[in-house]
Amino acid sequence: xxxxxxxxxxxxxxxxxxxxxxxxxxxxxxxxxxxxxxxxxxxxxxxxxxxxxxxxxxxxxxxxxxxxxxxxxxxxxxxxxxxxx
Amino acid sequence: xxxxxxxxxxxxxxxxxxxxxxxxxxxxxxxxxxxxxxxxxxxxxxxxxxxxxxxxxxxxxxxxxxxxxxxxxxxxxxxxxxxxxxxxxxxxxxxxxxxxxxxxxxxxxxxxxxxxxxxxxxxxxxxxxxxxxxxxxxxxxxxxxxxxxxxxxxxxxxxxxxxxxxxxxxxxxxxxxxxxxxxxxxxxxxxxxxxxxxxxxxxxxxxxxxxxxxxxxxxxxxxxxxxxxxxxxxxxxxxxxxxxxxxxxxxxxxxxxxxxxxxxxxxxxxxxxxxxxxx
Numbered sequence: 001x002x003x004x005x006x007x008x009x010x011x012x013x014x015x016x017x018x019x020x021x022x023x024x025x026x027x028x029x030x031x032x033x034x035x036x037x038x039x040x041x042x043x044x045x046x047x048x049x050x051x052x053x054x055x056x057x058x059x060x061x062x063x064x065x066x067x068x069x070x071x072x073x074x075x076x077x078x079x080x081x082x083x084x085x
Numbered sequence: 086x087x088x089x090x091x092x093x094x095x096x097x098x099x100x101x102x103x104x105x106x107x108x109x110x111x112x113x114x115x116x117x118x119x120x121x122x123x124x125x126x127x128x129x130x131x132x133x134x135x136x137x138x139x140x141x142x143x144x145x146x147x148x149x150x151x152x153x154x155x156x157x158x159x160x161x162x163x164x165x166x167x168x169x170x171x172x173x174x175x176x177x178x179x180x181x182x183x184x185x186x187x188x189x190x191x192x193x194x195x196x197x198x199x200x201x202x203x204x205x206x207x208x209x210x211x212x213x214x215x216x217x218x219x220x221x222x223x224x225x226x227x228x229x230x231x232x233x234x235x236x237x238x239x240x241x242x243x244x245x246x247x248x249x250x251x252x253x254x255x256x257x258x259x260x261x262x263x264x265x266x267x268x269x270x271x272x273x274x275x276x277x278x279x280x281x282x283x284x285x286x287x288x289x290x291x292x293x294x295x296x297x298x299x300x301x302x303x304x305x306x307x308x309x310x311x312x313x314x315x316x317x318x319x320x321x322x323x324x325x326x327x328x329x330x331x332x333x334x335x336x337x338x339x340x341x342x343x344x345x346x347x348x349x350x351x352x353x354x355x356x357x358x359x360x361x362x363x364x
Contacts (some may be wrong), residue, residue: 004118012092068131069091072124079119 004080007065007073014065018077021057024048030062043070051078087112088121088142094128100298101305104139109155110146110170118151122158129163141200143168147176148204152154153183160187162194168225172201174211174218181219198222204230209249216256223263224253225294227269241277242285254289261350264289268296275303282307309361310354319364321351 003019026044027038046072058074065073081083086093088109097224100126112122125142142159145151169322170182177199188293199220203209204227215221228246232239239245250266257264266285269278278300282293286307293304310318321338325348328336335344358364 010090010092011091012095065091065097066131068127069124072091072127073120075127076120076123079123 001082002081004077004082005082006030006080009063012064012066012069014060014062014070014073016061016070016073016077016079017059018074019057020081021055025057026031026071027057027059028062029060031064032062036062039067039080040070043067044074047071047074051075053078056081088112088125089117090219092123093129094124098136098138100301101360102138102295102298102301103292104141104166105136106141106143106168106294107159108143109151109159110143118145119154122155124156126161127139129159129161132163139166139196140164141166141168143170143202146170156183156187160184160193160197161191164197165195166198166200166222168200168202170202170227171205171208171230172203172215173205173208177201177215177218177221184220196220200225200263202227202230203249203253204228204234206231206234209252212252212256216260216262220260224257225265226250226253226267228267241271241274241281243281250290251288254285257291258289261346263291266290266293268294270296272297274301275300278303279307305361309363310358313364314354315358315364318351318354318358321348322355322359325351 001020005015005017005018007013007015009015026041028040030037030040040060040062044060046060048056059068062070086105086107088107091266094107099359107125109118109121109125129140140163142164144155146169148171160167166186167180169176180199187195197220200223201215201221202225203212208215210225216224226246226249228243229239231249235245237245246267254264269281271277282304285293292308295304296299321343324336324338324343336343337343355364
């Protein structure tokens with residue numbers, strides 16, 4: 001099963017892992033979960049939609065990343081997953 | 086600014102620097118080049134308002150496997166300038182071609198500038214040609230790699246880079262482009278930084294790169310425009326306004342032709358002077 005990971009666990013960053021799956025599954029842990037988990041999930045869903053991905057599992061460990069960082073790390077993880085042989 | 090560090094990227098507009106260099110080269114591990122490209126690209130895309138400083142991206146050299154992906158990912162209307170490591174005449178000509186292609190493909194509304202880094206002995210010999218090449222709007226001296234190429238020790242006093250500094254200052258002054266001195270690498274030595282800034286300013290450098298945000302105020306203190314330059318720029322501005330009313334694109338002041346590059350230089354001086362409340 002192909003997978004890709006990107007990002008770090010440093011402050012203002014996020015570590016995101018994406019792997020092939022039978023359907024769409026998103027798991028988020030965040031230091032600001034109570035306030036921002038919906039926003040983080042929206043960024044992830046929008047990015048997957050833009051990339052045309054429906055059958056993937058995304059695990060996001062957020063350390064206070066802004067939207068652009070979440071999107072960048074997810075795009076990198078997707079790219080790495082797709083490059084995996 | 087290391088290109089793969091979101092905490093630094095998103096605070097990069099608060100340091101009162103004239104330009105910020107987002108780095109894809111030495112500050113990014115080989116395994117993270119892809120990640121840094123995408124992060125910088127998304128960071129710039131996410132900004133809704135214009136940045137208060139020039140946006141520069143240092144790409145990987147044209148002798149690496151990374152530069153084409155760097156350029157394809159980061160070149161957009163959101164950036165002003167590409168900084169090229171280990172630049173030479175032939176690599177700058179190649180870069181110009183690549184940028185022209187990308188600008189056309191992406192329908193950019195502006196022409197991206199280029200700042201070559203002079204960090205090879207052969208590049209010092211080529212400097213008089215480098216400053217004449219398309220897009221080159223400034224030159225940065227990279228003393229650490231240059232010292233390595235010269236096989237000499239890098240010192241704080243900098244005798245080993247005196248000749249390259251002189252060559253760059255004169256060549257840039259001749260073509261009215263920015264000469265940017267090498268960073269002062271001891272971030273705890275503010276007195277040494279000040280002395281270094283004063284020296285390079287005295288030989289004609291227009292600016293200096295900072296390796297840490299805490300160096301920016303000292304660099305700004307030394308490189309703010311002189312009263313003489315501010316007065317000249319104000320006169321250019323007034324003459325340009327008059328010429329514009331007469332429908333003239335080019336005019337003369339004190340017997341010298343004033344065209345767009347000269348007006349750009351005057352505008353830069355005035356912008357800097359106004360930023361520092363000097364006028």
